[in-house]
Amino acid sequence: MAAARGLFMRQGWTATTMTQVAAAAGLARPTVYLHFDTKLDLLIACIGTALSDVPNWPRPR
Numbered sequence: 001m002a003a004a005r006g007l008f009m010r011q012g013w014t015a016t017t018m019t020q021v022a023a024a025a026g027l028a029r030p031t032v033y034l035h036f037d038t039k040l041d042l043l044i045a046c047i048g049t050a051l052s053d054v055p056n057w058p059r060p061r
Contacts, residue, residue, distance in 0.1 A: 001046050001049060004016070004042050004046055005046045005050075006024065007021060007024055008043065013039075013043055017039075018042075
């Protein structure tokens with residue numbers, strides 16, 4: 001996910017390919033697809049990781 005995040009930040013989500021993500025991570029493309037069915041799934045996982053440190057603020061009543 002670190003490789004994907006770096007590429008997404010530098011190139012944007014649209015321009016980044018799963019082949020580029022795999023190469024940046026030192027993996028074969030099919031290996032990336034073992035963990036993420038689509039590039040969108042990978043993006044969602046990256047967003048979830050980035051937001052995992054945000055505290056849960058109480059909802060207004």
